[in-house]
Amino acid sequence: MNKYLLYPGCSMDSSAKAYMESLNEILEPLNLHLEEIKDWNCCGATEYLGINLIPAYSLIARNLALAAKQMNPVNGTGGTRTVVAPCSACYLNLAKADYYMQERPTLGAKVNEALAAGGLEYKAGTLDVRHLIDVLVYDVGLDTIRSKVVRPLSGLKVVPYMGCMLPRPDYQHRWSDHEHPTELDDLLRALGADVIDYPLTTECCGGHMTQIGPETAFELIRRLVADADERGAQMMVTVCPMCQMNIDAYQNEANHFFGTNYHMPILFFTQLMGLAFGKEPGDLGIGVELVSARNALANIGVEVPVTQEPAAPRKKDEGLPMPRRWTKHEGRKEAVK
Amino acid sequence: MPQMTDERVRAGMNREEDPSLLHEVSMKTAGVSHLEMCIQCGTCGGSCPVAMDMEHTPRMLFAMLRAGMREEVLRSNTPWLCVSCYHCVVRCPQEVHIADVMYTLKGMAIKAKLYSDSTAPHFSQTFVDMVEAYGRSYEMGLASRHYLRHFPLRLPSMMPMGLGMITKGRMTITPKKIKHLDQLKSILHRAKQLELTS
Numbered sequence: 001m002n003k004y005l006l007y008p009g010c011s012m013d014s015s016a017k018a019y020m021e022s023l024n025e026i027l028e029p030l031n032l033h034l035e036e037i038k039d040w041n042c043c044g045a046t047e048y049l050g051i052n053l054i055p056a057y058s059l060i061a062r063n064l065a066l067a068a069k070q071m072n073p074v075n076g077t078g079g080t081r082t083v084v085a086p087c088s089a090c091y092l093n094l095a096k097a098d099y100y101m102q103e104r105p106t107l108g109a110k111v112n113e114a115l116a117a118g119g120l121e122y123k124a125g126t127l128d129v130r131h132l133i134d135v136l137v138y139d140v141g142l143d144t145i146r147s148k149v150v151r152p153l154s155g156l157k158v159v160p161y162m163g164c165m166l167p168r169p170d171y172q173h174r175w176s177d178h179e180h181p182t183e184l185d186d187l188l189r190a191l192g193a194d195v196i197d198y199p200l201t202t203e204c205c206g207g208h209m210t211q212i213g214p215e216t217a218f219e220l221i222r223r224l225v226a227d228a229d230e231r232g233a234q235m236m237v238t239v240c241p242m243c244q245m246n247i248d249a250y251q252n253e254a255n256h257f258f259g260t261n262y263h264m265p266i267l268f269f270t271q272l273m274g275l276a277f278g279k280e281p282g283d284l285g286i287g288v289e290l291v292s293a294r295n296a297l298a299n300i301g302v303e304v305p306v307t308q309e310p311a312a313p314r315k316k317d318e319g320l321p322m323p324r325r326w327t328k329h330e331g332r333k334e335a336v337k
Numbered sequence: 338m339p340q341m342t343d344e345r346v347r348a349g350m351n352r353e354e355d356p357s358l359l360h361e362v363s364m365k366t367a368g369v370s371h372l373e374m375c376i377q378c379g380t381c382g383g384s385c386p387v388a389m390d391m392e393h394t395p396r397m398l399f400a401m402l403r404a405g406m407r408e409e410v411l412r413s414n415t416p417w418l419c420v421s422c423y424h425c426v427v428r429c430p431q432e433v434h435i436a437d438v439m440y441t442l443k444g445m446a447i448k449a450k451l452y453s454d455s456t457a458p459h460f461s462q463t464f465v466d467m468v469e470a471y472g473r474s475y476e477m478g479l480a481s482r483h484y485l486r487h488f489p490l491r492l493p494s495m496m497p498m499g500l501g502m503i504t505k506g507r508m509t510i511t512p513k514k515i516k517h518l519d520q521l522k523s524i525l526h527r528a529k530q531l532e533l534t535s
Contacts, residue, residue, distance in 0.1 A: 010474040015507045039516045041472040046421050047464040050443035053367060054535065058528040059468070062521060100368040107367060110531045117527035118520040168423035169436075178427040204386050204422035211483060212457040214491070216390050216418060249498050256494060288505040290498065 002139055005067050005083045005127075006034035009090035009241070010042050015249075016241030018285025019086060022270040023132070025279045029148045030140050034084060037067045043093040046208055057107060058114040060097040065120035067127055086132040086270075088165040088240035089207075095129040099171040131166055133239050133269065134174055137183045142190045150278040152192025156300045159198035159233040160184035161224070161266070163243040167202055178202070184269060188237060191276040196231045200224055205246040218254040221246060225254070225264045234296040236266040244268060248290050265293035275302060355405035362402055366434060366441040374431040375399045381425035381435055391415045395425060395435055398442075411451035416442040417458075456487045469525060472515030476508055 012020040027034065040063050048056035067083050085091035101108035101124035108124050115121055136145065162184050167175040175181045179202050188195045203224060206217030224247065228236050238244050247266045255262055267289065274284040275297075282305045286293060294304040363372040375396075382394025392414045393401065401410050419439040426435050443461070446452045463482050467475040480499070484492055502508040515521065 010476075010513075013513070014476055014509055015502065017507060041515050041521055042468045042474045044468060045464065045474065047461040048468065049367075049437075049440040050416075050461050051447060051465055052444060052529065052532050053365065053441070054532040055525050055528040057367065058524050059521075062524055096367075103368045110535065111528075114524050114528035114531060118517075118524040120520075120524070164420075164422035164424070169426045179424075202422075204420045204424075207420045207422075208460065209387075209418075209420055211480075212460045212487075213390070213418060214488075216387050219389075220386060220420070249502065252498065253494060288507055290501045290505075 002031065002135075003033045003035065003080045004135065005070060005080060006036045007040055007043075007063060007067070007083050007085045007090055007094060008036060009085060009087040011087060011241035011245070015245050016087070016268070018288050019241060019244070019268045019270060021283065021285040022268060022274045022279075023086060025274045025283055026270055026277060029277050030136070030144065032135075032140065035070070035080075037063060037070060037083070040066060043090045045089055045093075049093075054107075054110050054114060057097050057100070057111050060093050061101070061111045061115055061122050062118065062120060064094060064098060064127060065115055065122040068122055069120075071127070081126065082128040082130055082135070084130055084132055084135055086239075087242070088131065088163050089242055091129065091131040092165040095171055098124055098127065098129055128172075130174065131239070133166075133183055133187065137187055142186055145187065145273070146190045149191055149276045151276055151300075153188075153194075153272060153276050153300055154192045155194065156272075156296070157194045157196055157232055157234045158188055158237045158272070159196050159228045159231060159235075160188055160201055160269075161198065161228075161236045161238045161243060161247075162201045163238065163240045164202055164204045166239060184237065184239060187269060188272065191272055193272065196228075196233050198228065198231065198233075200227050205240075205243040206250075207242060207246075210246055210250050214250075214253070215257070217246065217250065218257045221250055221254045222258055222260070225251060225262045226260070228264055229262055233264070234299060235293055236264060237269050237272060238266055239269055244289075251291050263291060265289055265291045265296055267293055281305065355407045358405045358407050358410070359402050362438060362441055362445070365445070366437050368434050368437060370438055370441075371431055371433045372399065372402070372438055375403075375433055376431055378430060380428050380430065381433075384424040384428050386422060386424065387418050387420055391418050395439075399433075399438075408451060410442065411446040411449050412453055413442075414453060415439070416446065417452065417454070459483070459486065467512070469522070471512045472518050472521050473513045475512040477510055478512060480508075 044056050044059045048059055071081050085094055101111060112121050162181055167178050167181045170178060176183060185195050204220055206220040209217035236247060244266055271284045271286055281302055287304050297304055363370045377396055377400060379396045382388050382396045388394055398410060398413060398415050416439040419436060421436050423436055429435060447458050452458050460483055463479055467479055
């Protein structure tokens with residue numbers, strides 16, 4: 001049995017709960033055991049690093065310290081020094097803190113001084129920080145994954161979307177390439193899906209820009225969705241909660257902004273693994289995406305249970321006067337039409 | 338003070354120069370920044386997916402850092418638009434930690450109160466407030482506080498999305514707390530003291 005420590009990250013039980021549900025479904029067939037780090041805290045995402053350096057790294061390092069304490073269980077065997085993070089931003093933050101605490105020993109010393117205030121310590125380099133797909137492709141292996149497929153996804157046209165924070169900056173040289181890595185392509189092919197070459201695979205989804213500079217974010221989302229659509233994809237497949245959230249939850253707003261009408265569902269790769277392993281869509285969190293994957297999955301004979309749809313948007317323009325749309329630059333909207 | 342010539346004024350050099358700025362930014366950046374090694378090749382700006390909305394490309398910003406243009410650098414919208422995609426970082430021939438330098442500049446701009454648009458600094462601060470209060474991020478609190486403050490007109494068009502997230506169980510109404518919140522608070526309290534003395 002392959003055993004690892006798990007750092008789930010905040011989105012896994014909220015916006016990306018479908019990722020967690022589907023991950024739990026594939027553990028048993030793959031003989032994987034993930035032990036959650038006890039009392040882990042938020043990694044700070046990309047926000048804390050932009051405010052204070054030492055507190056930001058101390059926040060991240062508390063998780064590393066807790067994981068290191070859990071590394072070798074006192075009673076029982078099968079300790080592990082590998083921490084698995086399913087979220088790309090969490091993965092990068094944990095890996096970055098571990099790497100920079102070694103590269104700049106003064107940073108490591110200060111972070112440890114802060115940790116000591118909570119009775120903790122972390123010696124950089126103690127743990128291996130890895131992303132879930134890294135473990136699935138390189139430890140479990142594509143042959144094992146292929147051998148568990150009972151419902152090949154042939155006929156499902158997908159584009160693999162790796163996102164940016166996973167293959168870059170890649171402190172420990174874990175990926176096949178920084179800009180065009182093939183790990184996700186290979187995994188989806190092993191499930192039998194029709195994988196479409198997607199040159200934008202590591203382009204950014206906008207990250208937090210949907211919250212602070214929506215016009216910038218909408219353009220990044222448009223590029224990704226438009227290209228996937230032009231290549232004939234029925235859905236995008238992601239490895240990151242942030243990418244899923246931006247492409248899924250903000251696609252409608254981006255459509256409004258540009259006057260486009262894209263309908264490009266995006267699912268987590270673990271959800272497709274679950275389907276290929278013969279699991280039920282309802283157990284894999286399929287159906288909670290806002291851009292429904294129902295039609296795409298109908299192509300391979302998968303029926304998605306109906307869940308409650310969000311309230312229909314207001315259709316008529318008449319009625320009470322509404323505020324003008326908030327977009328500032330009407331020009332760009334026109335240019336893209 | 339050297340006498341201002343017409344040439345210096347035309348070249349925009351009639352300002353206070355601050356030769357220590359480059360070193361200060363480099364030292365405040367996590368890891369070994371390599372900022373001093375920048376050869377002004379422009380690979381960063383050419384790789385940036387949001388360069389079209391930036392006031393200065395990263396290359397230009399680094400030239401301004403070297404020229405000691407403190408206020409202009411800290412007022413630039415460039416660090417706030419950086420999406421941390423690390424395209425420039427893996428392509429930089431000098432291995433400058435560009436994304437981390439952008440984080441440093443954000444922190445310096447907040448401390449000097451020199452940012453020109455408060456949306457991004459407020460978002461970061463609100464996020465951090467939630468994390469410090471609960472130990473976890475709290476999307477509902479973050480979204481409602483942030484949108485009411487900065488995007489009230491965006492709320493009507495956000496409603497279907499927000500409702501969808503709640504009815505599909507993807508956003509919880511109440512925050513989740515970690516167990517040893519006191520421990521986290523002590524760590525962060527000490528870390529902030531260390532930040533000030535560094």
